[in-house]
Amino acid sequence: MTTxxxxxxxxxxxxxxxxxxxxxxxxxxxxxxxKQGGRRDLALIVSDPPARAAGVFTKNHVKAAPVLISQxxxxxxxxxxxxxxxxNANACTGDPGLKDAIGLCKRTAQLLGVDEHEVLVASTGxxxxxxxxxxxxxxxxRLLERVRPGGLQExxxxxxxxxxxxxxLWTRGKVGGETVTLCGIAKGAGMIRPxxxxxxxxxxxxxxxPTTALRRMLQxxxxxxxxxxxxxxDMSTNDTALLxxxxxxxxxxxxxxxxxxEAFTNLLFPMMGELAAxxxxxxxxxxxxxxxxxxxxxxxxxxxxxxxxxxxxPLVKTSFYGRDxxxxxxxxxxxxxxxxVHPQRIDIFYDRVCLVRNGVGRGGKSEEQARKVLRKxxxxxxxxxHVGSGSARVLTCDLTHDYVSLNASYPS
Amino acid sequence: MTTxxxxxxxxxxxxxxxxxxxxxxxxxxxxxxxKQGGRRDLALIVSDPPARAAGVFTKNHVKAAPVLISQxxxxxxxxxxxxxxxxNANACTGDPGLKDAIGLCKRTAQLLGVDEHEVLVASTGxxxxxxxxxxxxxxxxRLLERVRPGGLQExxxxxxxxxxxxxxLWTRGKVGGETVTLCGIAKGAGMIRPxxxxxxxxxxxxxxxPTTALRRMLQxxxxxxxxxxxxxxDMSTNDTALLxxxxxxxxxxxxxxxxxxEAFTNLLFPMMGELAAxxxxxxxxxxxxxxxxxxxxxxxxxxxxxxxxxxxxPLVKTSFYGRDxxxxxxxxxxxxxxxxVHPQRIDIFYDRVCLVRNGVGRGGKSEEQARKVLRKxxxxxxxxxHVGSGSARVLTCDLTHDYVSLNASYPS
Numbered sequence: 014m015t016t017x018x019x020x021x022x023x024x025x026x027x028x029x030x031x032x033x034x035x036x037x038x039x040x041x042x043x044x045x046x047x048k049q050g051g052r053r054d055l056a057l058i059v060s061d062p063p064a065r066a067a068g069v070f071t072k073n074h075v076k077a078a079p080v081l082i083s084q085x086x087x088x089x090x091x092x093x094x095x096x097x098x099x100x101n102a103n104a105c106t107g108d109p110g111l112k113d114a115i116g117l118c119k120r121t122a123q124l125l126g127v128d129e130h131e132v133l134v135a136s137t138g139x140x141x142x143x144x145x146x147x148x149x150x151x152x153x154x155r156l157l158e159r160v161r162p163g164g165l166q167e168x169x170x171x172x173x174x175x176x177x178x179x180x181x182l183w184t185r186g187k188v189g190g191e192t193v194t195l196c197g198i199a200k201g202a203g204m205i206r207p208x209x210x211x212x213x214x215x216x217x218x219x220x221x222x223p224t225t226a227l228r229r230m231l232q233x234x235x236x237x238x239x240x241x242x243x244x245x246x247d248m249s250t251n252d253t254a255l256l257x258x259x260x261x262x263x264x265x266x267x268x269x270x271x272x273x274x275e276a277f278t279n280l281l282f283p284m285m286g287e288l289a290a291x292x293x294x295x296x297x298x299x300x301x302x303x304x305x306x307x308x309x310x311x312x313x314x315x316x317x318x319x320x321x322x323x324x325x326x327p328l329v330k331t332s333f334y335g336r337d338x339x340x341x342x343x344x345x346x347x348x349x350x351x352x353x354v355h356p357q358r359i360d361i362f363y364d365r366v367c368l369v370r371n372g373v374g375r376g377g378k379s380e381e382q383a384r385k386v387l388r389k390x391x392x393x394x395x396x397x398x399h400v401g402s403g404s405a406r407v408l409t410c411d412l413t414h415d416y417v418s419l420n421a422s423y424p425s
Numbered sequence: 426m427t428t429x430x431x432x433x434x435x436x437x438x439x440x441x442x443x444x445x446x447x448x449x450x451x452x453x454x455x456x457x458x459x460k461q462g463g464r465r466d467l468a469l470i471v472s473d474p475p476a477r478a479a480g481v482f483t484k485n486h487v488k489a490a491p492v493l494i495s496q497x498x499x500x501x502x503x504x505x506x507x508x509x510x511x512x513n514a515n516a517c518t519g520d521p522g523l524k525d526a527i528g529l530c531k532r533t534a535q536l537l538g539v540d541e542h543e544v545l546v547a548s549t550g551x552x553x554x555x556x557x558x559x560x561x562x563x564x565x566x567r568l569l570e571r572v573r574p575g576g577l578q579e580x581x582x583x584x585x586x587x588x589x590x591x592x593x594l595w596t597r598g599k600v601g602g603e604t605v606t607l608c609g610i611a612k613g614a615g616m617i618r619p620x621x622x623x624x625x626x627x628x629x630x631x632x633x634x635p636t637t638a639l640r641r642m643l644q645x646x647x648x649x650x651x652x653x654x655x656x657x658x659d660m661s662t663n664d665t666a667l668l669x670x671x672x673x674x675x676x677x678x679x680x681x682x683x684x685x686x687e688a689f690t691n692l693l694f695p696m697m698g699e700l701a702a703x704x705x706x707x708x709x710x711x712x713x714x715x716x717x718x719x720x721x722x723x724x725x726x727x728x729x730x731x732x733x734x735x736x737x738x739p740l741v742k743t744s745f746y747g748r749d750x751x752x753x754x755x756x757x758x759x760x761x762x763x764x765x766v767h768p769q770r771i772d773i774f775y776d777r778v779c780l781v782r783n784g785v786g787r788g789g790k791s792e793e794q795a796r797k798v799l800r801k802x803x804x805x806x807x808x809x810x811h812v813g814s815g816s817a818r819v820l821t822c823d824l825t826h827d828y829v830s831l832n833a834s835y836p837s
Contacts, residue, residue, distance in 0.1 A: 072761070073757060073760035073761045074759075074760040074761070074765060074766045074768065075756050075757060075759065075760030075761075075766070075768040075784075076760070076768075102753075104753065104756075104757075105752075105753060105756050105768065105781075105784055105785060105786065106785065107769060107783070107784060107785045139753070140753025140754075140756065140757070141752065141753050141756075141785070141786040248757065248760070248761035249757060250753075250756070250757050250760065327739070327824075327828075327832070328832055331828075331829055331832035331833040332832070332833070334829070334833045335832070335833030337833070340517075340553065341514075341516065341517060341551070341552025341553050341662075342552075344487045344516075344517050344552065344553075344662070345485060345487060345516075345552070345660065345661060345662050347486075347487065348485035348486040348487030348488070348660070348662065349484070349485045349486070349487075349660035353486060354486050354487070356486065356487040356488075356517065357519060369517075371519070372487075372517055372519060373517060373518065373519045373553070374517065374553040412739075412829060412833075413829060413833075414826050414829050414830070416739075416743075416829075417743055417746065417824060417825060417826050417828075417829055418826070420739070420740055420743035420744070420747070421743040421744070421746045421747030421749070421824075421825075
């Protein structure tokens with residue numbers, strides 16, 4: 014996933030997987046009695062001073078209790094802390110589930126000595142089961158003792174569910190003459206396992222910026238990263254991305270349209286893009302990471318529709334898995350997405366190999382070359398429609414036997 | 426699949442799988458040099474006198490050559506014959522492919538002594554390869570000798586591709602005081618294997634009816650049958666359904682709104698529904714046939730969207746395969762389909778077992794009972810949204826390891 018970069022000189026090579034502290038932030042994770050086997054499942058992130066915050070949330074009409082709470086609170090004022098748990102989504106739990114989450118925020122706020130509205134909450138795990146509130150409440154004092162500047166990595170570990178690897182990145186750069194630090198912590202194995210479905214992402218920074226600017230950059234960055242990936246098209250009830258900025262860097266405020274805003278998004282957007290790509294790579298059962306590029310569409314919106322049609326098509330995805338340059342499936346998917354296309358103008362490329370020209374397969378050698386591309390763990394499929402100048406990119410993965418095994422948990 | 430029945434007294438039990446002749450129709454199939462191994466791949470259906478005809482075709486913008494030809498010709502006049510082949514879709518073959526198909530129709534018309542516009546054509550098989558026109562042309566005289574009143578079963582066999590079993594039904598009933606015969610021949614294993622993707626369906630009858638009525642009944646019947654099934658949501662370049670009526674029964678003409686129209690649709694609609702259900706049962710790798718019913722939606726259109734969202738969701742379909750009453754996946758899919766839903770009003774049933782009431786799982790015994798339902802080869806999932814009176818039904822199947830194997834043709 015390459016996000017639209019504001020500055021070509023900045024790229025993901027500046028992102029580190031070793032997490033250093035972010036000024037003003039402490040974090041940590043413990044076993045709070047949710048998961049089996051004493052594994053860490055309860056995390057806390059604390060900001061001193063309280064951070065300005067922005068959030069983006071699942072568009073699913075069925076929203077988990079923590080989403081309902083956090084999406085309201087994030088609009089109302091500063092954020093002192095984020096309480097996050099894995100092992101239980103607190104979704105489809107009705108009013109009792111809502112009360113559970115509100116109560117846990119309240120208790121955390123009491124222990125921190127702040128207003129309860131300054132505590133946000135996020136959950137990921139199984140749908141439809143109540144949280145073990147008693148055990149969690151009893152664990153909170155221990156969790157507060159655990160938070161520390163060096164606890165970011167532990168937090169990333171704590172929010173994992175089906176993730177095969179933790180997803181966290183750290184970077185630092187100059188913004189308005191001051192050094193600004195940014196850390197991103199995420200979980201999500203392609204947002205596809207609804208028993209434990211969810212993408213959570215927390216971006217922590219000492220940037221000084223108005224809340225309106227934070228909202229805008231998180232929205233724009235998500236559009237170019239988390240909203241451009243798909244594993245199977247299913248949408249979680251719990252997706253949550255938060256951007257917390259506590260202003261410790263004392264930079265000139267990064268208002269929208271300023272050089273500071275641009276400088277910070279040059280740190281943030283590549284990080285969001287890379288975290289999104291890590292989720293696709295970790296997509297359940299995935300063996301291949303495939304970027305779908307559509308260009309020459311009548312509009313960006315239509316290009317987007319067409320790219321997602323390919324990215325979701327089970328037949329296209331099984332052809333990637335089978336290393337089969339089956340361009341007929343791509344043509345059929347393009348024709349059925351909705352937007353008008355002119356079949357006899359369509360070109361299709363696997364990486365740089367042109368397999369289809371003007372809607373007709375070129376066969377022979379190009380098919381042989383495409384087969385080689387399909388053997389790679391990552392490649393790009395480019396569709397040129399030649400009917401306009403709209404374009405879009407989506408990152409997807411293949412559909413495999415392991416995907417079915419993981420999600421069917423077939424009783425053998 | 427139960428279609429909307431005009432008369433409750435008629436049902437699919439009147440449908441026979443033994444095919445008897447239909448007055449005025451002859452048919453047959455031979456090996457025309459398309460498939461490997463000398464298998465039958467070229468079929469011809471002839472009507473005497475020429476039939477009034479109606480057709481419905483794929484909505485895919487990428488249409489195969491035979492679709493482009495037949496959808497024009499079916500509107501222009503009577504139909505003497507249908508030339509159909511399996512083993513090659515003649516799709517994405519550009520202008521040369523179009524000329525191939527036109528040439529074959531012309532040659533067939535010459536041999537039959539009719540105008541070339543009276544010959545329709547349909548193809549199914551691999552995309553992107555030219556037809557072996559020379560071999561097919563050379564076979565046509567032999568094919569014409571082969572057609573006979575008792576050749577309908579052979580025709581059903583000839584148009585098979587990945588179908589595990591042939592799909593053909595026969596029935597007879599009174600229409601306007603006369604006995605009318607109807608035979609339906611179809612192929613399609615869930616319309617999902619784009620190498621050989623396609624649903625073809627030919628309905629042959631001696632009914633007398635105006636063309637406008639035939640169009641209307643084919644359209645309405647398709648809406649309730651072929652358009653209500655899904656295996657993986659992919660759409661073929663070649664889907665074709667034709668209704669040919671040669672008027673031999675000499676019934677009072679079955680114009681729209683007449684008792685004759687209604688009497689005939691009581692024969693036709695159950696047949697279309699049953700053929701559609703046979704395709705889902707034959708869905709590649711499918712082990713279960715699941716009817717999704719959505720009711721209490723704000724409109725039929727929204728109910729339809731929600732039903733298809735469930736029917737296409739890989740997570741919902743793998744849960745059927747895994748016999749897992751994972752209602753959280755259904756809730757998440759319902760919330761992400763687009764239409765507004767009120768999570769706390771949703772009820773979910775597996776057959777008659779109520780698993781979710783007011784958006785919350787009932788757990789315990791009902792989960793145990795739902796597990797029993799999931800062990801069946803066919804069952805119904807009913808969603809009651811309680812926000813309106815819209816309803817819809819869709820027939821789908823599960824997503825299995827075999828689906829991936831069949832479509833990945835993974836090089837082991």
